[in-house]
Amino acid sequence: MNMPTTLTRPKDSYDYLIVGGGMVADSAAKAIQQVDPNGAIGIVGSDPDEPVTRPALTKKLWTDPEFTVDQVWLKTVEQTGADLVCGVQVDAIDRAAHQIEAAGRAIGYRRLLLATGGEPKRLDLPDDDRILTFRTFADYQRLRRLAGNRHRIAVVGGGYIGSELAAALVANDTEVEFIHPQKLIYEDSFPSHLARQLTDLYQQKGVSLRSGTMITGGSAGPAGIQLTTDAGDQIDADAAVIGVGITPNTELAEQAGLSVDDGVVVDSYLTTSDPAILAAGDVARYPDRLLGRQRVEHVDNAEQMGRQAGRNLAGAGEPYTYTPYFYSVLFGNRYEAIGTLDPSAELVENWSDDHQQGVVYYRDGRSGVVQGVLLWNVDGRTDDARSVIARSSSGDLAPDDLTTAISTH
Known part of the structure; x- marks a missing residue:
């Protein structure tokens, strides 16, 4: 209400x-x-x-x-x-x-x-109650009404909103077609092996993936909606939710x-x-x-x-010195991160024996400075990640020390 x-x-x-x-x-x-x-x-x-x-x-x-x-x-x-x-x-x-x-x-x-x-960025799609961008509580209410009962919902966009909604909807009695431009989920942020692992997990959970795909248009009719891909294919669904930034x-x-x-x-x-x-x-x-x-x-x-x-x-006159973190939860896996996650950077990784918890450091290839830190199922270490970036920038952290800088436990 x-x-x-x-x-x-x-x-x-x-x-x-x-x-x-x-x-x-x-x-x-x-x-x-x-x-x-x-x-x-x-x-x-x-x-x-x-x-x-x-x-x-x-x-x-x-x-x-x-x-x-x-x-x-x-x-x-x-x-x-x-x-x-x-x-x-x-x-x-x-x-x-x-x-x-x-x-x-x-x-x-x-x-x-x-x-x-x-x-929210919008696509060239009809103005229809079954097609929505996602930003507000009103959007949540609308999507709730469209979801469930094995309805088929197309989720468009491979970022935070799209990946979270695809996981959320499939867990709530909804058939999900997840349409995103990358070949692997989060391949623009995660090491390739982790992006593959995450992509496999979505498939195991019942999400139908349409990878490497862009939506260029669509139509709406009494029976549902139809999305057109950049390859000219048609995707039929009961509804679509757009999260493309x-x-x-x-x-x-x-x-x-x-x-x-x-x-x-x-x-x-x-x-x-x-x-x-x-x-x-x-x-x-x-x-x-x-x-x-x-x-x-x-x-x-x-x-x-x-x-x-x-x-x-109100007159405090204090500088903003905080470096924020960002996070997501995908099928029970929580990641937290600081800085820029660019998988084309030089990566230094530290994983637990079962590969369920890990820390990934993203180093600039020229300077060797750590630009970002990914914490995969490693909670409460964002301050440590900030410290790593600060020490790396000041030259106080040797590259060989990275593998032990943040524990996976």
Whole structure:
């Protein structure tokens, strides 16, 4: 059941105004409330629902019977007292007047946070209720109605959303056709043997794989939908869910004259080129202390960067020094990673005897510096991975020491 929209008409002005209604907004509002309990907080988001813990939409809500829909809500308003408006698009920022324009009215701010996230990339497919991109809680509800009862669902896209949904759906009485551009699942991130192992696992679990395939079009009719591949083949299904990545929502920032380069450019304090405006989350391109300038589309960054942005909105003046990790859970296998996972790099691997737990280090072929660390079924070692990258960058870690740098146990 959806939680109701808390507010339909915002105040005329706020001390702290957040554009975007996702996890970044939630973390920021909670941090603001801690630093400045008396500051007025407004949140205006285009999502139709209040902030939720987004990873659950492709993970726990499908795989953990004890995790219920009631547990996805982040209780932003309840815990912060913020005014929240859902389902409203912000049309413009007037930097001189310290105002935004939304739904035909102006809302003032003392300080503004852009937490606009990203827009799912779309394919050339019909506008049909049985074809959906996947981003919000409303998308989850819609997919739930389409899934089960041995319905056949085509999952398009081999990244986080596609791989997680393919695994989730097949475990919920759904026939799954998983369509992705790589020959092996995650072959653009994992060592080839691990990508093969994962691909075999999907097949063993009953997922029908259409590898090395792109969708170029499709049609919808009374009996279902039909997708057209780049080879000219037709794929029939009852429904399709698309997860082929996102494009950062930078239009507001661009129109306002802020610096934009594959995201809204911020400094180490998460401040944009306007000192009254900060940006955080998927939309922000920030200077990572270990990895250089980054734009990160993962929940850990949304939570941590949102928290720091909220503190800084309220005057804390603290740099964002955290290097986020990313993770996924695929048929009970959990991986965590820091940095860039490029299998064309020089790989150093350390696996347990049964090959169920492993650590993979991705080294730059020229400098020998570790650019990324993959932890496969190795929990609680992300700090160790950060330390490896830092020590490697400073020359304090010899290549021969990598195989023992992080234990697989």
